[in-house]
Amino acid sequence: MTPINLKEKYASFSAEWHPQQITTVNDMQVLLAKVRGPFVWHAHEREDELFQVIKGTLYMQFRDRTEVVREGELIVVPKGTEHCPMTKNNQEVHLLLFEKSTIAHTGKVRDARTRTHYPKI
Template sequence: MKSINLREKHALFSKQWHPHQIATVDNMQVILAKIQGEFVWHAHENEDELFQVLKGTLYMKFRDRTEIVKEGEIIVVPKGVEHCPSTKNDEEVHLLLFEKQDTTHTGNVTHEMTQTDYPKI
């Protein structure tokens, strides 16, 4: 058991939209990601997702609205809810995510941005 420095872990990778696992808690995984631009619309039928913004501003798009999530804030996307994370003005946003270990990157959608391997750092 050691403490985990999130800034140091984020400094270990540069690839955007590619989650990196930093810890597991029971059947949950703690993930870091860097994002920029727009992702793909998708939903996770059986899993909730928690997003915490560590740096920047996340725009979580839903079909009926966009929620603005600022640094130090979280948003939980309930299972089955279609969503599309994005950023604006070329800002790179740093995220911490908390989700089940078997959660697929793009949920019910297969896309060129879909990642199947989350490196452990």
Template sequence: MSKPINIKEKLGKFSDHWHPHQIAVVDDMQVLLAKISGEFVWHAHQDEDELFYVQKGTLQMHFRDRVETVQEGEIIVVPKGVEHCPKTIDGQEVQLLLFEKLSTKHTGEVVHEKTQTSYPKI
């Protein structure tokens, strides 16, 4: 049976950056929460789109040809196959809700020290 999920409560359960946590599954999609700070790694997802919702802070989504600034309360969808690199401004913490296919690899085909192979459920 389904119950409401308190996003603020779930965000309070972890503090690590760049380590998404799964809070729900919708068909073949997963809902993840993440805290980020600094710069991630350039990567792409060849077969999956990614949705980023900024819960708190300001996200800069770097693409090879431009930078998009995503404010609190806004979303950005990164289309499949598009190389991107999420960053934060001046090391601020940004809290994100991500919506992506269960098959999506954290850093696509790129293997990096920040790469996660599975996401804890909270």
């Protein structure tokens, strides 16, 4: 039971779109990610996803609209909702993600950035 310094954790990795686990809370994992540009369109059939923007601006695309999520804000994507997170202007965005340990990184979609597990940092 010690504090986790987010700045130190972000400084410890550089890979974009590859979330890093910093802790778990019951059956949920807390992840940090650095993202840039568009991700892949995907959905999670059984899990909601929480995205909190720590640095920058995230654009959460849905099929009918795009929500702008600014630094200090968060958005929850309900299970079954197709979405595609992205950034603009080549901006690197830092995210904190809160999701079930069983979640598939890109749902049923397979992409070069799909991960089957998240390293703990």
